Amino acid sequence: MPIPVKLTRAHQVTLPKRLLERAGWLKQEFFVADLKGGYLVLKPLRMESRPTLASFEDLRRHFARIGITQRDVSKAVQWARRHESTAASRRRRSR
Secondary structure (H helix, E strand, O other): OOOOOOEOOOOOEOOOHHHHHHHOOOOOOOEEEEEEOOEEEEEEOOOOOOOOOOOHHHHHHHHHHHOOOHHHHHHHHHHHHHHHHHHHHHHHHOO
16 A cells, blocks of 8 residues: 655655555665656665675785776776875965
């Protein structure tokens, strides 16, 4: 049986407790929202536990498993260095 909900001016929806109980989501905190066939679909977001990495080789294997390449890491380091040098020059100018 459908349960009416209200969309606030702040674009928020409060899900009624009885709906959450029916779905088994009372303790669920995060969801993934998607549009399918004109309907808004919510799915519980399952958090994965973080792996324990004992060595750089473990880290390399983990990155490979989730699709992060050496090129991705290099680009991220370059971005972080540019960002840090920009922030440092702003700090120097503001003194």
